[in-house]
Amino acid sequence: MSAKKDANFATQCIHGGLSPDPQTGAVMTPIYQTSTYAQEEPGKHKGYEYARTGNPTRTALQDNLAAIEKGKFGICFSSGLAAMDNVLRLLQPGDEVLASDDLYGGSYRLLTAVFGPFGIKSRFIDMRDPANVEREISKDTKMLWIETPTNPMLNIVDIEALTAISKDHGIISVVDNTFASPYLQQPLTLGADIVLHSATKYLGGHSDVVMGAVILNDEETAKKLYYLQNAAGAVPGPQDCFLVLRGIKTLHLRVQRACENARQIVKVLQNNDLVANIYYPGLEDHPRHEIAKKQMRDFGGMVSFDLKEDTLEAATQVMKNTHYFTLAESLGGVESLIGHPASMTHASIPREQRLSVGLTDSLIRLSVGVEDVEDLVSDLEGALAAAVSTSVD
Structure with a gap:
């Protein structure tokens, strides 16, 4: 049976958001290797229509991720950068991202080379001093992109202090939690709006899968990201979802x-x-x-x-x-x-x-x-x- 909401972390890893398969009783989530689903009549189905839009193995993983990050909504993508790409699509031309000056090279490339030409501005600043972050916020700033520990200098930034500043200014705060994993820190409990993972890393844990994920609590933002997940289509396959589910059990x-x-x-x-x-x-x-x-x-x-x-x-x-x-x-x-x-x-x-x-x-x-x-x-x-x-x- 699925873990209770107040269950401890190890229990959530193994049971959070998960239940035995209702048809067979299988303890492990089945790999639903299908691209489409039979419908009784047009528009009448069992919750799934097409595998880009939804897959039961992916749903199980998304629920499990939400449980271990103490969030309400988990959304999976085909890579960590695909997850970041979809989060950045919440912005509009002219908006600005304040990002850590020490961050993953792929994140830097996506912000500058991909979203820069579309009018999304990025500035890279030292986030170790919260006062410095607040000084750098402009009228165009709409998102804080936080890494902690940072990659590769292992700098630490105060999540609680920065997310409090972002809330005061009406800015979305995103924490890339890849280096820490949910076992070491849970940014949503410290005030973050969105948590991002390259699930390729600690969540999968066996160097055999590429995947990304975001977890959040706000229903309106979650709906936008679910829409983008389907519309842009950078979704993980069911076997990859199964592998990450298996990895999380020993996280x-x-x-x-x-x-x-x-x-x-x-x-x-x-x-x-x-x-x-x-x-x-x-x-x-x-x-x-x-x-x-x-x-x-x-x-x-x-x-x-x-x-x-x-x-x-x-x-x-x-x-x-x-x-x-x-x-x-x-x-x-x-x-x-x-x-x-x-x-x-x-x-x-x-x-x-x-x-x-x-x-x-x-x-x-x-x-x-x-x-x-x-x-x-x-x-x-x-x-x-x-x-x-x-x-x-």
Whole structure:
């Protein structure tokens, strides 16, 4: 049976918004692999007409996502950027988006290269100081685009403070919650209007699906987004929805293990002379550590660091000598990944802007997985040692 609304998080992951299949009693949601549905007569059907408009597997996932984010409406799309695209379609030419100056490169590209020519203006600002955000709001500002923790610098912004400002000014607040996942923070409970996920990452959790999702409480806005979901058609297939549903059932276990492993990885980096700076909100000297403690359950499985030798060559020597940390884009899977944001995930952001937020040429981003931490520690120590050896030679 579906979880009660006051059920704890782990219970919501497994039962939230879900019930056994009414026809067969199947405990797992079936994959409804169909493009269309039989109708008794024109306009008279069982709630489904055409699979772009709706699919029972997708409906189950959307209800589950709403439950774990403590929202009323969940809406799924074919990718995280497709979800963002549909949220931005709530705006009109002449409207302005204030976005984090440290954000995912694909989000930057969508805002500037895709929506910019249609008259949607974007400005990228430091959101760590709420007063600075309020100063930057203009008469055209209609949306705050918030990442926290940010990608890849792991900056923390105060969700509650920023969403209060957005409400005072009648602005839509959107929080990209991909890095944290609903296990670590639930922005709707902190005042956000819309939460967005690349479900490809922690929600799916196994690097085998691409999907996006938005969750919200406002019925009128939800109706607009459901309309856009159908009208624009960037919907996920039923098997992908099944895979994300399956992934969510272990979300709490996976993310907690990743958090525990990340803490050990950070200790290794702190004791390595090759490392210049470590970016991780769990560090007590992180400038927004207390805010992270306030709004997050734990500090996440994402860790970034840069090297004292600030060159791509130095970073490459580290990245090409790992074994368990796979050099690849993406994050949030059970396996650990290592990446170079400047040349991979954030290459679409101009170098000057990358450097202005601290994204150096030697910055390395880790997505810490759920392997035995002793193996991950040994792997990273070996890669750093190999890089030192190469530079000496």
